[in-house]
Amino acid sequence: xPQTNPVSxxxxxxxxxxxxxxxxxxxxxxxxxxxxxxxxxxxxxxSSRRRIKRGDHLYRAGETFDAIYAIRSGFFKTDxxxxxxxxxxxxxxxxxxxxxxxxxxxxxxxxxxIALEDxxxxxxxxxxxxxxxxxxxxxxxxxxxxxxxxxxxxHGVMMLLGTMRAEERLAAFLLNLSQRFTARGFSHAxxxxxxxxxxxxxxxxxxxxxxxxxxxxxxxxxHIAVQQKHIRILNxxxxxxxxxxxx
Amino acid sequence: xPQTNPVSxxxxxxxxxxxxxxxxxxxxxxxxxxxxxxxxxxxxxxSSRRRIKRGDHLYRAGETFDAIYAIRSGFFKTDxxxxxxxxxxxxxxxxxxxxxxxxxxxxxxxxxxIALEDxxxxxxxxxxxxxxxxxxxxxxxxxxxxxxxxxxxxHGVMMLLGTMRAEERLAAFLLNLSQRFTARGFSHAxxxxxxxxxxxxxxxxxxxxxxxxxxxxxxxxxHIAVQQKHIRILNxxxxxxxxxxxx
DNA sequence: TTTTACGGTTGACATGGATCAAGCCAACGC
DNA sequence: GCGTTGGCTTGATCCATGTCAACCGTAAAA
Numbered sequence: 001x002p003q004t005n006p007v008s009x010x011x012x013x014x015x016x017x018x019x020x021x022x023x024x025x026x027x028x029x030x031x032x033x034x035x036x037x038x039x040x041x042x043x044x045x046x047s048s049r050r051r052i053k054r055g056d057h058l059y060r061a062g063e064t065f066d067a068i069y070a071i072r073s074g075f076f077k078t079d080x081x082x083x084x085x086x087x088x089x090x091x092x093x094x095x096x097x098x099x100x101x102x103x104x105x106x107x108x109x110x111x112x113x114i115a116l117e118d119x120x121x122x123x124x125x126x127x128x129x130x131x132x133x134x135x136x137x138x139x140x141x142x143x144x145x146x147x148x149x150x151x152x153x154x155h156g157v158m159m160l161l162g163t164m165r166a167e168e169r170l171a172a173f174l175l176n177l178s179q180r181f182t183a184r185g186f187s188h189a190x191x192x193x194x195x196x197x198x199x200x201x202x203x204x205x206x207x208x209x210x211x212x213x214x215x216x217x218x219x220x221x222x223h224i225a226v227q228q229k230h231i232r233i234l235n236x237x238x239x240x241x242x243x244x245x246x247x
Numbered sequence: 248x249p250q251t252n253p254v255s256x257x258x259x260x261x262x263x264x265x266x267x268x269x270x271x272x273x274x275x276x277x278x279x280x281x282x283x284x285x286x287x288x289x290x291x292x293x294s295s296r297r298r299i300k301r302g303d304h305l306y307r308a309g310e311t312f313d314a315i316y317a318i319r320s321g322f323f324k325t326d327x328x329x330x331x332x333x334x335x336x337x338x339x340x341x342x343x344x345x346x347x348x349x350x351x352x353x354x355x356x357x358x359x360x361i362a363l364e365d366x367x368x369x370x371x372x373x374x375x376x377x378x379x380x381x382x383x384x385x386x387x388x389x390x391x392x393x394x395x396x397x398x399x400x401x402h403g404v405m406m407l408l409g410t411m412r413a414e415e416r417l418a419a420f421l422l423n424l425s426q427r428f429t430a431r432g433f434s435h436a437x438x439x440x441x442x443x444x445x446x447x448x449x450x451x452x453x454x455x456x457x458x459x460x461x462x463x464x465x466x467x468x469x470h471i472a473v474q475q476k477h478i479r480i481l482n483x484x485x486x487x488x489x490x491x492x493x494x
Numbered sequence: 495t496t497t498t499a500c501g502g503t504t505g506a507c508a509t510g511g512a513t514c515a516a517g518c519c520a521a522c523g524c
Numbered sequence: 525g526c527g528t529t530g531g532c533t534t535g536a537t538c539c540a541t542g543t544c545a546a547c548c549g550t551a552a553a554a
Binding site: 082158204 | 327329330331333335337348349350351352353357358377380381382384387388391392394395396397398399401402404406408409410449450451452491492
């Protein structure tokens with residue numbers, strides 16, 4: 001939408017300008033390790049900031065890929081749909097994380113990205129990112145690390161899906177969320193789930209009833225307190241023990 | 248080992264020299280899309296070729312990462328080990344595919360790569376690859392595509408582990424192998440498995456007995472002929488139907 | 495305030511795949 | 525040729541999780 005009011009024009013420009021350099025997620029996100037001068041070059045590139053309302057798609061499987069997205073605030077899920085109607089949640093993403101890396105491969109997105117709460121993202125045109133990372137070694141290397149980290153994360157999920165039983169999967173899931181919230185300055189012990197039991201189940205390869213029962217069991221055993229989407233972790237080591245003790 | 252004989256010196260030099268430009272896998276591997284001049288610069292970088300004997304490790308989890316590896320010939324598996332002894336095969340790799348991308352993230356390998364038959368690999372020092380891909384746009388972009396493809400592949404495995412039943416998993420596995428053998432000029436309908444039932448099971452999140460039973464069932468139903476590791480696919484569409492028909 | 499709807503919980507029962515166990519087959523060393 | 529070994533197959537049984545169904549709680553709509 002064109003801006004006719006010079007004041008709001010100025011505001012929107014300044015918002016764009018402050019993109020990465022003022023972002024308190026820069027140590028988690030793409031700008032990690034860049035000098036001020038390099039950072040401002042990245043700022044030029046992170047062209048647009050966009051709000052995505054809860055329930056809306058950031059992109060859909062099949063759309064042509066031309067940008068990756070950094071989450072500035074909010075919470076997303078990605079899911080893959082099979083021809084026969086089966087689908088699976090492949091990940092939950094929070095502020096500071098990147099979305100859309102899967103699209104580089106075929107130049108089309110291969111999954112759907114859906115906001116689980118009102119969110120804000122920064123679009124990073126991919127060819128310009130490649131251009132800049134040809135000039136800024138640090139940026140190039142960090143981007144490679146981020147992609148590699150995604151591969152390692154996926155291996156972790158494969159491990160979870162391939163070898164763990166229901167309660168182990170849920171414990172791993174909660175600990176992972178807790179750790180990621182901590183890294184963002186939130187409480188490690190208390191948080192709201194942004195997704196439904198069904199979405200958790202889909203991600204963990206379980207039915208929603210199984211997820212619900214596991215939550216109840218954890219509560220009975222004093223590991224956590226659950227009230228709908230509100231989770232309090234009461235006994236971290238109890239949860240961790242569930243993971244390592246082959247039962 | 249130092250070469251004192253000038254003749255064998257010359258041979259080993261010429262072997263190195265022909266690395267990528269003469270490799271018949273170059274359209275599947277990193278050199279994809281490069282001009283002759285660019286190709287020869289990549290050749291300079293692919294420093295060493297190494298033989299790995301069946302059963303030997305190419306690298307181990309925890310070792311420091313400094314190179315990725317292209318498989319020139321042979322067959323590998325990668326697996327991840329958990330503290331409590333559980334392990335899982337995260338992939339099977341064949342000629343033309345890259346190994347070690349997971350190590351970029353932490354500068355340490357996060358899985359083991361083990362040869363399932365006598366194999367030959369090309370080591371590609373990673374920092375030099377980054378250097379060259381800062382200069383050769385095509386190489387940079389192709390490398391990004393390869394990493395992204397790995398992420399997409401992992402999502403496929405997550406889908407398989409999360410939503411498919413045993414026979415669907417095995418059908419998907421066989422069709423995937425068949426397709427990859429075809430891309431390498433081998434028969435799509437007849438091949439030898441390089442891995443044991445247990446390794447297949449680990450990859451597919453199943454026990455070896457379940458894998459064995461599924462093979463027997465496919466044979467009874469005329470989809471395939473199995474004799475130990477020798478597989479003949481008799482009815483591709485039958486296998487495909489197993490995948491799409493929600494039963 | 496009541497109604498509705500959606501997500502969550504819980505119970506009873508079914509089942510696919512794990513587990514345990516025995517035996518088979520093919521390759522290899524002696 | 526014979527025994528050993530590792531990998532594979534097959535059968536019997538068990539159990540974790542799926543399935544089906546009823547009900548509950550909370551929040552938004554009426």
